[in-house]
Amino acid sequence: MSVLTTFKPPKALSGKEFTYCPGCQHGTVHRLIAEVIDELQIQGRTIMVAPVGCSVFAYEFFDVDGTVAAHGRAPAVATGMKRALKDSVVFTYQGDGDLAAIGTAEIVHAANRGEKITTIFINNAIYGMTGGQMAPTTLLGMKTSTCPYGRTVENDGYPVHVCELLKETGGIAYLERTTVNTPQDIRKTRKALRKAFTAQLKGLGFSLVEVLSTCPTNWGMNPIEATEWLEENLKREFKVGLFVDKVGDDQ
Amino acid sequence: MTEKTMVKGNEAMAEAAIRAGCRLYFGYPITPQSEFTEYMAKRLPEVGGSFLQSESEVSAVNMIYGAACTGRRVLTSTSGPGFSLMQEGMSYIAGAELPSVFVNVVRGGPGLGDIQPAQSDYFQATKGGGHGDYHAVVLGPGTIQEAVELISDAFDIADRYRTPVIVLADGMLGQMMEPVIFGKYRDPDSLPDHSEWSLTGAGKREPHKVTSFNIDPYELEKMNMRYQAKYKEIIKNETRYETIRTEDADYLLVGFGTMGRILGSVIRQAREQGIKVGLFRPITLWPFPYDQLKKSAKGKKYVLDVEMSTGQMVEDVRLAVGDSLPVHFYGRTGGVVPNPEEVLQALRKHTEEAE
Numbered sequence: 001m002s003v004l005t006t007f008k009p010p011k012a013l014s015g016k017e018f019t020y021c022p023g024c025q026h027g028t029v030h031r032l033i034a035e036v037i038d039e040l041q042i043q044g045r046t047i048m049v050a051p052v053g054c055s056v057f058a059y060e061f062f063d064v065d066g067t068v069a070a071h072g073r074a075p076a077v078a079t080g081m082k083r084a085l086k087d088s089v090v091f092t093y094q095g096d097g098d099l100a101a102i103g104t105a106e107i108v109h110a111a112n113r114g115e116k117i118t119t120i121f122i123n124n125a126i127y128g129m130t131g132g133q134m135a136p137t138t139l140l141g142m143k144t145s146t147c148p149y150g151r152t153v154e155n156d157g158y159p160v161h162v163c164e165l166l167k168e169t170g171g172i173a174y175l176e177r178t179t180v181n182t183p184q185d186i187r188k189t190r191k192a193l194r195k196a197f198t199a200q201l202k203g204l205g206f207s208l209v210e211v212l213s214t215c216p217t218n219w220g221m222n223p224i225e226a227t228e229w230l231e232e233n234l235k236r237e238f239k240v241g242l243f244v245d246k247v248g249d250d251q
Numbered sequence: 252m253t254e255k256t257m258v259k260g261n262e263a264m265a266e267a268a269i270r271a272g273c274r275l276y277f278g279y280p281i282t283p284q285s286e287f288t289e290y291m292a293k294r295l296p297e298v299g300g301s302f303l304q305s306e307s308e309v310s311a312v313n314m315i316y317g318a319a320c321t322g323r324r325v326l327t328s329t330s331g332p333g334f335s336l337m338q339e340g341m342s343y344i345a346g347a348e349l350p351s352v353f354v355n356v357v358r359g360g361p362g363l364g365d366i367q368p369a370q371s372d373y374f375q376a377t378k379g380g381g382h383g384d385y386h387a388v389v390l391g392p393g394t395i396q397e398a399v400e401l402i403s404d405a406f407d408i409a410d411r412y413r414t415p416v417i418v419l420a421d422g423m424l425g426q427m428m429e430p431v432i433f434g435k436y437r438d439p440d441s442l443p444d445h446s447e448w449s450l451t452g453a454g455k456r457e458p459h460k461v462t463s464f465n466i467d468p469y470e471l472e473k474m475n476m477r478y479q480a481k482y483k484e485i486i487k488n489e490t491r492y493e494t495i496r497t498e499d500a501d502y503l504l505v506g507f508g509t510m511g512r513i514l515g516s517v518i519r520q521a522r523e524q525g526i527k528v529g530l531f532r533p534i535t536l537w538p539f540p541y542d543q544l545k546k547s548a549k550g551k552k553y554v555l556d557v558e559m560s561t562g563q564m565v566e567d568v569r570l571a572v573g574d575s576l577p578v579h580f581y582g583r584t585g586g587v588v589p590n591p592e593e594v595l596q597a598l599r600k601h602t603e604e605a606e
Binding site: 014043044045046047049056059060062063064065066067068069070073076077078079080081082083084085087088089105106108109 | 275277301303305306307309310311313314315316317318319320321323325339340343347450451452453454455458459460461462464
């Protein structure tokens with residue numbers, strides 16, 4: 001009996017088993033990135049920079065050259081790579097603590113310089129790997145292990161809106177906030193990722209896609225509840241949508 | 252090229268890096284090394300290189316990490332406060348085994364300190380600075396000519412052992428001018444090949460992964476043992492020092508860098524006054540020439556270590572000679588450079604005590 005395989009993993013994934021919790025959306029985003037790398041036929045010249053956080057192993061999950069940066073420094077590492085190898089395609093994959101707390105300087109300046117790199121930013125409003133501490137994007141009132149009474153403006157200030165912050169920097173070529181909660185959202189994110197990489201390939205500047213994501217484990221919910229919570233709470237604070245698009249229709 | 256050019260230390264070291272085939276520079280202005288950064292900004296575009304003024308030294312060192320991942324020669328220059336900010340990255344670079352060169356034009360510390368010459372970053376450079384079991388090779392030039400030559404050697408050592416190399420200069424070397432003979436231009440295409448491990452895009456080969464990371468303690472221990480084996484090789488092959496008139500000397504001066512150079516004048520003056528003294532000048536500060544110093548110190552009546560600090564290298568000097576003879580220290584700190592007369596006074600004092 002012959003079997004016809006119609007649904008295969010993308011070539012740009014290494015096949016290593018993911019280390020993510022059930023219901024976590026890192027895996028979905030990984031797959032989308034890999035699909036876009038396949039589609040654009042850039043696997044052979046892509047270099048990825050993984051962050052510190054739950055996706056610290058991401059450089060093992062993609063079948064491309066890769067490294068893992070110090071916490072928050074991925075945009076600086078990627079800058080060094082891209083300046084050294086102008087024909088390469090360089091992307092960073094970063095969480096909210098990595099990008100919007102410890103790495104704020106690096107991301108703002110990489111974006112402002114119009115560094116020809118792409119960043120995928122996973123915002124789940126919590127520190128996952130260290131066990132559920134407050135993130136710069138944690139919502140007001142949200143309880144975490146380091147704001148056990150709920151995040152307050154008085155003590156912790158406001159959730160950081162990365163896209164809104166970056167959209168005013170001159171070097172941005174593509175900037176969008178999406179989710180991967182529904183099949184439609186997944187298709188939109190895939191399209192955004194494709195545009196972000198295209199911005200880099202065309203040398204237009206810095207590109208970033210922020211994906212609002214679930215963390216059922218540290219939110220203390222089951223995966224279904226987590227997607228609902230994301231829809232009702234995370235999306236209310238962080239508006240999904242397109243912020244900058246210098247790529248245009250032509251892909 | 253064999254003609255002598257009159258040039259400022261910072262600019263001489265920068266030119267030496269370009270001649271060594273370095274085409275990538277990432278750095279942040281800081282006194283007393285800013286001419287280094289400025290020179291690279293002007294020169295690198297002329298030779299098809301890439302210069303970037305980073306937003307901080309934290310970013311600069313990580314740009315070095317990224318550029319070094321591609322196997323290209325890359326360098327940064329800074330001074331104490333900036334080098335402190337780079338220590339996180341130094342640790343990652345050592346762990347990921349990335350060839351790279353760092354120039355620290357040391358100024359007075361701690362904290363903001365001042366902008367005058369000092370050697371008080373010796374501990375930071377030679378004993379780690381960042382976290383974890385690692386070493387960087389540390390070279391201590393005494394003259395601008397030697398600095399020019401050591402910059403070139405620094406790249407070769409970095410390539411040979413996949414290691415960060417620090418050139419520990421000071422504000423004196425950075426700011427003064429001297430006649431220098433530069434080396435030949437190295438063609439960047441003729442430099443050591445790192446295609447076995449570097450990140451360049453996998454093309455048709457298996458992807459490369461470069462990292463200091465391993466979650467398995469047994470595997471991480473193995474990685475550490477590999478670093479240690481490499482350090483043993485470096486100690487064996489790269490330890491360097493200079494001795495001046497040590498054979499017939501009764502007393503031994505020890506100093507490195509600018510201080511080592513000043514001690515050269517002290518020896519002449521001391522011998523004119525009948526004090527038979529020689530000089531041991533470590534050139535590699537890590538690896539420190541322990542055995543060689545021990546040998547040079549043998550039979551002497553005392554060792555006088557002189558530094559532009561309150562005494563850092565003196566700990567290595569004591570490790571080298573042990574209890575076999577007295578080790579004295581003289582130093583000025585905070586950006587004050589000891590003059591030969593001060594050292595002569597110290598020599599006379601210790602000589603009287605010894606007689």
